[in-house]
Amino acid sequence: MTGSSPHFEVHARDGEARLSVLTTRSGSVDLPAFMPVGTAAAVKALSPAEVREAGFDLVLANTYHLMLRPSVDVVERAGGIARFMSWHGPVLTDSGGYQVFSLASRCKVSEEGVRFQSHIDGAPLSLSPEEACTVQHRLGTDVAMALDVCPPGGAGVDEIASACSRTTRWLDRALGARREGGPLLFGIVQGGVDEARRLAHLEEVASRPVDGLALGGLSVGEDMDLTRSMVSLAAPRMDADRPRYLMGMGTPEDILHAVGSGIDLFDCVLPTRNARNGQVFTSRGRYSIKWSCWREDPDPLDPECGCPVCRTFDRRYLRHLFVAGEMLSARLLTLHNLAYYGSFMRSIRDAIRGGRFDQLRGAMLDGYAGGPGGQPDRGGAG
């Protein structure tokens, strides 16, 4: 038993991999965990009960989207994000920064914060480190992320350096803006794929009284080998007494690698967004339901899966739904993919508990390599 705080406790270790529990005011979450992305207060196409049954205790929602629609006022007056969407459990929100940088129009960053226009109706909006805190507090989130500056994948040394130092100053302002009874606050480590910069910024963020540490600014267009080596380098050096969150990365291979480096928490649009594009995740790797080989295939999506979709429907029907443009396709593939991720994360936790994470990782990577194959479109962060 190592590493303990009121909201985080490590229960077992297996190499760098950790089995732990994150406790929020809305419930506890067994880690390592994957968070399905519920951008606009909905995991697309699914009911909250289905998300729960697929094996998830914590979902992510996007502050930027909720600010724009339905507005912070509406969510706050509904009793907070979880109650608004009828989710009986904790919610983590991002700071809004990533979407401001990637989606908003006329985004202007200054030391004060970010000014931008809604991509929906052009309304002028702003987000400062303090506002990002207040907004997430008012949304009733359980875990808030501090506003950070996330430079693009090809950013130069100076841009990365200045993003790191501004992110630190913004973190201090966020910490100053915390109010009693608010959410946990996680700080974000930037630094691109520059080793020295990444480790220096990690040290700065870890020296602050944040409730968790996140690796940001990865999987934003850079070479994936560099990303992984950055995770291998940084994760084991992140404070062991706090949860470690790798933002926006989540192929099964990414997760196996990162858990093996000591990461506890993940989010990614991959299983949900790719479902809408017809991609199926299985223990034998990924494939597209579009493929004509499934035209008369009477097997479930994954013969080794026991999810409601695999218990009920076969590939020929699911291919038909996709080809015919039926929204039931998006719904059923999303449900299957999340059920796959849910059972995948459960296997990882069981393996760490049993001291056999390395065997599991090897067997899983072999399974993926032996299947129908196909690399997924990467979801990217956010």
Next chain:
Amino acid sequence: MTGSSPHFEVHARDGEARLSVLTTRSGSVDLPAFMPVGTAAAVKALSPAEVREAGFDLVLANTYHLMLRPSVDVVERAGGIARFMSWHGPVLTDSGGYQVFSLASRCKVSEEGVRFQSHIDGAPLSLSPEEACTVQHRLGTDVAMALDVCPPGGAGVDEIASACSRTTRWLDRALGARREGGPLLFGIVQGGVDEARRLAHLEEVASRPVDGLALGGLSVGEDMDLTRSMVSLAAPRMDADRPRYLMGMGTPEDILHAVGSGIDLFDCVLPTRNARNGQVFTSRGRYSIKWSCWREDPDPLDPECGCPVCRTFDRRYLRHLFVAGEMLSARLLTLHNLAYYGSFMRSIRDAIRGGRFDQLRGAMLDGYAGGPGGQPDRGGAG
């Protein structure tokens, strides 16, 4: 106890309204019943289990769509339409004629049948009365419709007359093409809103050994008062020993009126298609979830409804989902609307059994008039 055949039995009468049971090889259906429309082998956005739980024992699928995609071969080899879509119950298919006339390209009608091109890929196809029978047989439907000629709402006397006589000749060819062990076959009565023509064609169709009688060619653009008076006129004169099906009409008011005239079976895209456009059906009438008055409304869609949607979600969240373009909106509104229709049809059957259909009809029409109001977009036939 009046009117009985191996597949149809009338259990009670209340005025012209009848409580009856239609028995197919895949199960029995209590009538009056409404059939949700599962055009491409899916009631859009819903799982078959949800359709069943909403109170439906029989669904409609569209022959034209299935011929094009995934093809009759695929459905036949999957064991038929019900097995293909994992629906555990009977299915009625239309003949394909209505969609050929309304959707296909370069449709050419001759005495032989219809030649047309797929609206999806332009592939040349044909449908004769015999082929429509064979195709539905191969799709494994439980109730097949004979191919008919459906003239548009504004058709002249001559066009209606020639549609009627060709429909009769096609019906005889369909009856000649029936094979052992096939579905029930219903004949379709045309005649527009010309009273004499409608009754004459009814007599012709009823003189054939069809398993059910359907009123077609209504709600195709003509004045709705004329439509209703045609239903009032024709329904009570349809053979009492066979099920009576009013095709493609299905506002709650239409159904109350038609059941009161002796109709047993309905289909309409209204509760499902209009759900996707934001329209909500309730015991107090219809409204749009778009309305800004629901922006912060904490009540369920229908406070008197006990469906899974009304037990879980409120209007402010459902309005947000619709406005944000989340497909969960279409799914939840469809589920609610069908649950409303399911409980509505159950109330009608209970009232007929109890000899109080007229009271129920009066109370329901009063309820609709007292609510937030708004007329639905009519779904039209098919």
